[in-house]
Amino acid sequence: MVVPNIAGNIYPVATKGYIPSSKDEQPKRVRIGPLILGVRNLKDPDKGAPNPTRIRWRQGNVVNEYETPGDRPKTECTIDDGLWNLTVEFNTQQKIYLDVVRNMKAGPYMVETYFNTCCMRIIDKTVDQVKGTKDRNQTVTLVLKEANDA
Secondary structure, eight states, X not given: OEEEOXXXXXEEOOOSSOOOSSTTOXXXXXXXXXXXXXXXXXXXXXXXXXXXXXXXXXXXXXXXEEOOTTSOOEEEEEESSOOEEEEEXXXXXXXHXXXXXXXXXXXXXXXXXXXXXXXXXXXXXXXXXXXXXXXTOEEEEEEEEEOOOO
């Protein structure tokens, strides 16, 4: 199946968990230190690497707001290059990936995705088993923050 992009070029639709920006582009593996995510084998979940179901980058800036009598509030940006935050979510049925996540400490780890690459620390790890699924079907959520050690 193919769809046109906004420039009018025709590219194949992502079928392996990534969106190509050109017809020749290979998928970008998501790496978080020792954890390497890839292309999930849907026919046999015990083979292949789990593919992220969600990758969310967020960067906040610090903007202070000051009340002024009889006028609209004034704003002042005190930090205009805030730290990056990342949430990565993936499903796995393979114990080897759960063991890697279980053994990962705060870091720092080099994190690579299609959007950004930077050094980050793990803030939170969550492993969920949804009611009604097999015991080995786990949803892993990793929350990371950019490491900015001075």
